Amino acid sequence: MKKWLLALLFALPTLVLADDAPTLDTGDTAWMMMSTALVLLMTPAGLALFYGGMTRSKNVLNTYAMVFGAFVVGFIVWIIAGYSIAFGTIDGAMNKVIGGFSNIFLSDIKWTDLSSMGAFPDFVFVVFQGTFAAITVAIASGSIIERIKFSTWLVFVALWVLVVYAPIVHLVWGGGYLFDIGALDFAGGTVVHMNGGLAGLVLAFLVGKRVGYPKIAMKPANVMLTALGASILWFGWYGFNGGSAFGANAIAGLAFLTTTIATAMAAITWMAAEWVIYKKPTLLGLASGAVAGLVAITPAAGFVDVTGAFILGIVGSLFAFWGVTVLKKKLGYDDSLDAFGIHFLAGLFGALATAFLAVKDVDLLWDGPLKTSLLPEAVAAGIKPDVIGQFMVQVQSVVIVGLVTLVGTVIVYYIATALTGGARVDEEQEAMGLDESIHGEKYTNS
Numbered sequence: 001m002k003k004w005l006l007a008l009l010f011a012l013p014t015l016v017l018a019d020d021a022p023t024l025d026t027g028d029t030a031w032m033m034m035s036t037a038l039v040l041l042m043t044p045a046g047l048a049l050f051y052g053g054m055t056r057s058k059n060v061l062n063t064y065a066m067v068f069g070a071f072v073v074g075f076i077v078w079i080i081a082g083y084s085i086a087f088g089t090i091d092g093a094m095n096k097v098i099g100g101f102s103n104i105f106l107s108d109i110k111w112t113d114l115s116s117m118g119a120f121p122d123f124v125f126v127v128f129q130g131t132f133a134a135i136t137v138a139i140a141s142g143s144i145i146e147r148i149k150f151s152t153w154l155v156f157v158a159l160w161v162l163v164v165y166a167p168i169v170h171l172v173w174g175g176g177y178l179f180d181i182g183a184l185d186f187a188g189g190t191v192v193h194m195n196g197g198l199a200g201l202v203l204a205f206l207v208g209k210r211v212g213y214p215k216i217a218m219k220p221a222n223v224m225l226t227a228l229g230a231s232i233l234w235f236g237w238y239g240f241n242g243g244s245a246f247g248a249n250a251i252a253g254l255a256f257l258t259t260t261i262a263t264a265m266a267a268i269t270w271m272a273a274e275w276v277i278y279k280k281p282t283l284l285g286l287a288s289g290a291v292a293g294l295v296a297i298t299p300a301a302g303f304v305d306v307t308g309a310f311i312l313g314i315v316g317s318l319f320a321f322w323g324v325t326v327l328k329k330k331l332g333y334d335d336s337l338d339a340f341g342i343h344f345l346a347g348l349f350g351a352l353a354t355a356f357l358a359v360k361d362v363d364l365l366w367d368g369p370l371k372t373s374l375l376p377e378a379v380a381a382g383i384k385p386d387v388i389g390q391f392m393v394q395v396q397s398v399v400i401v402g403l404v405t406l407v408g409t410v411i412v413y414y415i416a417t418a419l420t421g422g423a424r425v426d427e428e429q430e431a432m433g434l435d436e437s438i439h440g441e442k443y444t445n446s
Helices: 002-020 026-054 057-087 122-141 150-172 189-207 223-245 250-278 283-297 306-331 339-357 376-380 387-420 427-432 434-439
Strands: none
Touching: 026 057, 026 122, 026 223, 026 283, 057 122, 057 150, 057 434, 122 150, 122 189, 122 339, 150 189, 150 387, 150 434, 189 283, 189 339, 189 387, 223 250, 223 283, 250 283, 250 306, 283 306, 283 339, 306 339, 339 387, 427 434
C-alpha cells in the first residue's frame, strides 16, 4: 500500500504537466488541412486559368506554365529556407527584420510538434504558409506575361521568395517590427496582394512593354477560362481567409461570411460601373470585380462585420476599376493582366480601411492601438478606441512593405537577368508566341 501511494505521489507532477500540455484538436487539424488544399487549388488551377484566359492565344500555355512554375519553385524554396526566414528566430534586434536560419530544411521541427498558432501540427502550418508564398509571387507574373524568358522567371521566383516575400512575412506575421506595433493583416492584404501586385508593376517597367502595345489590340484568348479561374479562386479563398483563423472556430465563420459578401458586392459594382460608362457589362468585368473584392476583404476578413464587408467590396472594386481603366492609361505602363490594378490597389484600400472598419471587439483584434484602447481598464478610464492610432500603424505597414517590395524586386530582377543572360525574349519569339517558341506547344490548332 505504501509503495502504491509513493508511486502515485511521484507520478502526480507528470500527470499535471500532461494535463497542461497542448493537445492536438482533430477538428482544427482537419480544417487547416482542408484550408491548405483550398489555397493550393487557387494557384495552379484558379490563378493559372484566370490569367491564361486573358492572354492572347499564342501565349496561353506559357502563361499557365509561369503560374504553375511559380507555385512549384516557390513552394520548394519556402521549405528549404523561406519558412525559416519568415518564422524562425534570431538573436538581437535583427529579429525585428528577419527570422534567421534556425529552421533551414525545417530542421528542429518534429512531426509531432504542434503549431504555436493553434492545436494542429506545425507541419500543417508550414504547408499552409507555403501556399501563400507560392501564390504571391505567381500574382506578379500577370504583369509581364508574353515577353519574359521562362528561365529568367523561374530564377526570379526562387530568389524573390527568399529576398522579398519571406522577410515581409516576418515583419507582418512572424514577430517582426510591424507585428509588434499591431499592424492588422488578417490573411494577406499587405503580405500577399500589395506585395505581389507592386512586384508585378516594377517588373512591367523593368522588362518593358510588349511589341505593339498599346496600338495593337491584344484580346483575351478565352474569357470563359478567366471566369472559371475567378470562380475557382473564389472557392479557394475560403481556405485563404477562413484558414487564417487557424481553427474551425467563430472567427473562421465570420471570415467565411465577410468574404462572400465583399466578393459579390465587388462583382456587382464592377459590372455596374461598366454598364454606366461603357453601356455593356462584360463577363471579364464580373470576374475581375469578384477578384478585386476577394483582395479587398483579405486584410480585414476576420476583423469586420457585415457593413464593413459591403464597404470593402464596393470601394475596393472601384479602386481596382479606376486603376485598370484610368491610371494604367495615364501612366502608360504595360501591366498585361492588371496585377497591379486589381491586387495592389484593392489590397492597399483594404489594408488602410481596416483601421476604420474593424469591429471594436478585443477578441477579434491583434495587439495594437485599437485593441489596447478597448481593454477593460481603458474603457473604465473613459478612453475611446484609438482608430487614428491604428490607421497610422496601417500606414506604416503599407509604406514599409511597399519599400521592401520595390527595392527587393529591383535587386532580384537584375540578379536573375544576369544569371540567365537577359530577361526579355527576342522579337521573333514574341511574334511567334511563347507557347511555340519556348515550350514547343500550341493552345489551339487554328
